[in-house]
Amino acid sequence: MSKRLLTLTVNDRVHELAVKDNALLIDVLRDALGLTGTKQGCDGGECGACTVLINDQPRLACITLAAGVEGAKVETIEQLSAHGRMSRLQRMFHEKLGTQCGFCTPGMVMAAEALLRRVADPSPAQIREALSGNLCRCTGYVKIIESVQAAAGAQA
């Protein structure tokens, strides 16, 4: 497999990396850049734990080729507290117990972040639709919905 030199913009930082043509974004994020906040919970496209934002849209890093996001704006969970403070959405996931074991949380938060950038004050139905590709095995989702609502309410 041949390699190519790739320029990736991840969390506002520009990286030049030599990666294989078939390298997946999740592996580049985790192994090459050390951004282990993005999680792998399945064999590809099943669980949503690896959700990141590509140009503000939620995408599954485990089925996205790294080469395909060259020139795009890639954001991971680490970006939301990049300046030393949690985002409002993260704070609400923390305070409302939208996280238990925490493994699905980065993907869940990023999917919710994409929603809130699009819709300032989403309805419960809109929250359910936006997070329908993100599996959580701990919470029963009740407090996840409350967390997103609390974050949205304050922003509106």
Next chain:
Amino acid sequence: MKLDSVSLRHGAAPATRSVGERTPLVDGIDKVTGRARYTADLPCTQPLVGRILRSSLAHGVIHGIDTDAALAIPGVRAVVTGQDFAGPYGVIPIAQNEWPLARDKVRYRGEPLVAVAAVDEAAAEAALKAVRLDIKPLPAYFSAAESRAEGAVQLHESKPGNVERKVEQDFGDVDAGLAAADLVLERRFDCNEVYHGQIELNATIAQWESEKERLTVHSVTQVPYYLHLMLAQTLGLDEAQIRVVKPFLGGGFGHRVEPLNFEMITALLARAAGGTVKLELTREEVFLTHRGRPATEVRLKLGMKNSGELTAVDAEVVQRGGAYAGYGLVTILYSGALLHALYQLGASRYRGYRAYTNLPPCGAMRGHGAVQVRFAFESMLDEMAVMLGLDAFAVRRANLITPIPHRTLNDLQVNSYGLPACLDAVERASGWHERRGRLPSAPGRRRGLGMACSHYVSGSAKPVHWTGEPHAVINLKLDFDGGITVLTGASDIGQGSTTLITQVVAEVLLLPMSRIRLVATDSALTPKDNGSYSSRVSFMVGNAALRAAEGLKRLLTEAAARRLQVSPEEIEWAGESCGVIGTDQVLDWAQVVQEALVDSGTLTVKGSWSTPPETQGGKFRGAAVGSTAGFSYAAQVVEVEVDEDTGQVKVEQVWVAHDCGKAINPLAVEGQVQGAVWMGMGQALSEETQYVDGLPLRANLIDYRMPTIVESPPIEVIIVESNDPLGPFGAKEASEGALHGFPPALAAAIHDAVGLRIPVMPLTPDRLLEALHLRQRELKQQARRAAASKPTTPEVT
């Protein structure tokens, strides 16, 4: 919020209360920011890649495994087989019949056979392909009926009939009880095999230091000390050569209470390769590792008086256990034991059979052993209530345990009992009497309400590995910096135990939680803990933390008294400050700590706790299973809408009341109860492993249908506090007991909606639709028969 309100540099600050406060997780910020490191996230310099070759045969005799060609592949550093292990393993000391890599025989498709460590994935994959296997197939059995049939080949030499454990327990005169009943009903229930589905994939990092002959293992375990023991046993090491660390853990639900084959395989590879090996399983491999809740047939016969009072219970349970013992004998014992302690029973007979089959081994899963029998039991209570013209709540109230404390027929001790309050709470919250039978229904869409009760243990009163040690030990360290470090072996698996233990210590000392750091689950640092299973941590480790903190408080009070030249009894303790009662003599925290360290230096205090003997069960065989120092109780009401055209069931809302004794962290109790109810919903509606000739059909998270956020209902939690006399601050478990009630409450709600009782889990749309169609056909046939038998009207002349 406690979160950012605390300043550590001050003088006489007020006391801080922690127990009973809605407290976000102390490690929650790490989780929401992505900083929390799970096993696969740990920094690790160029580890070797581990891979496992698995059996494609469900049952066979291993004649030979040739690994020479695999070892010769460039980049391959180690190839190991079952022959390289020193001993078998198993979670139950008396039932260890599994090897991390199969030896002599394979017993299920997907069983690990060979493992390799290589410099990269390509070399590891090439090595697996180069292994030559010589395995002679044997007949394989994929149901309990097949494996128990006469003439079936035995999976294990010591287990004729492929029955791992047969349980026979009789209490009281069941026949007399049934004879005295006004209504006797018998039903059979078929219950699905389900799987834990924690989102974190399994991973282990093992490091072998050749010169020191020491092994360090980071792994995804709920019970680190038992993994530690099994690493020593399977690798032939002294336990002191091993260090086990559990990092952040992405869910457990029972999957990780047993030491698992890949953990020991990674360790063996590391030793064989003389380095560090990282092994990450795929989701498919996590399914194959399994240890889920077994497929179960329940035959249940109940006797009931016209008043609703139960006179006798006669139960038979058959579990399809899979290929190895695992937790199996405990599971089949739980199914019998937990028929008791929810209601007062007149007499009971239990026959349990745990069968070996050529499928991935089952094990413990949230609600261990009791979910399937509770589905059957509560479903029958609902049916019998209707037959006798009684309300579902009235039938439960007719069987409440009284007085408390109570000793059940099978010697379980009930010291606190919030079930009556749970019933009142959900009856009121759901508007049961006002709304039942009056729910709005559109054509083809019918609504219904159903209810059920459940209970669970707050820790097994006797651990599976019984050594005579206390059930839980906590160490506290207080040093020159004024910070308290809690050292605990308790595994936080997402349930919030780290937060709870911190709260307990803070509460006793009346200190802000920010004074306290918690270090957990590193065998080099932290005291042994029996692990996160059977909902034991809040109760047992909470009690140990309480005692440790009390010990530290005594030392600090004595130091303050010394400094102020009074007796300790004259000191009023207020956490960040203390003083002499009735005077203005005050010391701040720093002064007290400084005084306490004079001559002694760093303070270390230990607290421990054990279950009282009277809670440890009776004397009969298997009596320890089900025994606990405190039972939790729950009642719930489920509202559904059934689409008669598609068979789709939508859960509209759940009201659940849970008696957790005392909510140390009400926020976490709500989260745990919601998670438990929701997991019950998955089992009841959509989840089911399925195999064809031993090959799993649904070994991914798309085909194995866990509910998504779209179909997950609002779950209103009402906390009931019965203040258990033995629990820390009165607390009992909150993570499991509400699970068992959901499936029968759902079944009752479906009956209320469409008048059908389907004694099967899961109640998938196809099953419901088939039942609806069947009933339609029967109704038509009845109508035709009625028309045919009608006397012809005489012709009018």
